[in-house]
Amino acid sequence: MENGRKLLERYARVVGSQVIAQLRELGARLEGAKVLHVNSTAYGGGVAEILHCMIPLMQAVGVQASWEVIQGPPEFFEVTKAFHHALQGHRVDLTEEDLKLYLDVNQKEAQRLEDKLKEADFVIIHDPQPAYLIKYISPRRGHWVWRCHIDLSRPFYPVWRFLEKAVVKYEASIFSMPEFSQPLPHPQFIVPPSIDPFSDKNRELTAEEVFKVYHEFGLDPSKPLVLQVSRFDPFKDPIGVIKAAEMAQRYIPFQLVLAGGGAADDPEGERVYQEVVRVAKGKKDIVVLKLPPTAHLTINALQRAADIVLQKSLREGFGLTVTEAMWKGKPVIGGATGGIKLQVVDHHTGFLVHTPEGAALRIRYLLFYEDKRREIGYKAREFVRQNFLITRHVRDYLSLMLSVCMGAPDRLELETVESCVWPSSTRAAPLL
């Protein structure tokens, strides 16, 4: 296992020593503080991916970070999946039994994790699944923060109202964008998500590793490659992407690859996948790939092989696939929605579009101007380096922990932070 110093040195080679110096300075002010992250899955999904690289980084700067995963029967996860849809604005019908099951699992998990939850100086609860743990832990010693990774801008009200009753008990919450936040009686920190440059999805690959995908999927190395990586979901507009490709292919030859995650547990995903396969059938140079959720290296290689990456979503949370493509130096043509707007800046890191026609025109433009493609790709990578790598994410978390301890002042001079205390520091803070 790599030690903390070496880990930080490795990141410093990517993000620069100043960024690591900031982390070290923040870590020094929080040295020994116990930080417990709680979520609902150890593998799969963006939250688990982030925590896998965030925990070692936090530990490397001196914070005692740990991670617990709540457990529950499959029916519990059916209910929380419905929560997820509802919070993103879909109407769902939850029964009294569903809510009772949700509360029972949270209560049971609160009992199982009680010691750890009470011992932690900072408890960061991710997403709605474990949000009600707070109700069953009393008295609470540490600072509890709720981290919402979901677009909460237009939630289905009855479900949000139910969740809100737990969320208001937290000392602070974290949202990815201001648009996703809700009026709450505590500070709401804005922390965009991030990617890890050393994960399988993003690490550097050899030319052979990249080239392998051409062979594996029968792609033509002599033709430009346009790629969209996303779940098979109507909001990702895969049919619109095929339309855009067909329009652009009338003017310039290229192959389109639509690669999506497995949809075995998602009936709607399977339906959309079948529809996409039907629409793409018989069309030259349009390839639909259904990949397993663990195909990180394949996705990495496809993104690196691509000349242009599309993310023509109609609705999007943050859009980490956009971040991943930009990190690989690819210009992105993205739907003007959600977090894509924060990442794709017209003529700088790619183009924002609203229609298949818009996407088709930008594909033609970028395939025609090779220099422009390279220039935009370079800028995109630097933009991610500055703003959307895991080191920035860790810095934001450490900053907000200090901020919560200090009562969220407008300015946090780290030299003065000696007065900051957390429950297990030598100066004991009162029970909350």
Next chain:
Amino acid sequence: MVKDCALVSISTGEKAYTLMELSEKIKQVEAACIYHHFCTRHIRPSFDHPEFHNDFAAWVHQELRDKILAERLNFIVPQDFADMESVREALLTRIQERIFEDEHLGWIKAGHPFYFVKSQLVIFDTGLRLEWPNEIADVLENLSPGSIFYHFIDARRRHPEGLDDFRDWIRKFPPEFHPLADLIAKVDPFFLSLYEMRDFLIRHIRSFCSRMQARRKVYGERSKAS
């Protein structure tokens, strides 16, 4: 003492769909909110040379499509005001004046609301120390955008006379260095990105220092000869 800083954004949960709402919320929000929307664009994820220099002007242009008010708001330069309360008043005055000119404008509903966010600045000590002004250029080469922001833009808000930290520091040195402060004063953060500011300063400070060195050499030779 060279410092670095990072921005933590905190949503207030407040939003405005119309100019009337915007005006009402501007009256209520904390000064840190006005600061965020006016002064922090340099260290937020964005690109150089935006058309609008503050979030209010950009929103009025993009969402309400009122070019007149957008231009007026765009011309508010926070450095011209004593504090954020004065900036708030200037903002309110321009919005109200525009509503009086065209009452209908106050009720146009934007497609996307204006989200009020406030800033928290986390300030780090880089451990770097400067002793003489001629060291500035070398240090600047390795400074992070956060350091440039802190010493060049944020400083103007902290200093009673609106000076940046470098000029304030140079004033404490013998008068021969004062032209350097005048040179630094030429940097207009309104139009430059942090990297452009850094490059401008390095170039001009280096040229000033080499001129100063040449002058010293000439004086040294003259006094030796005499």
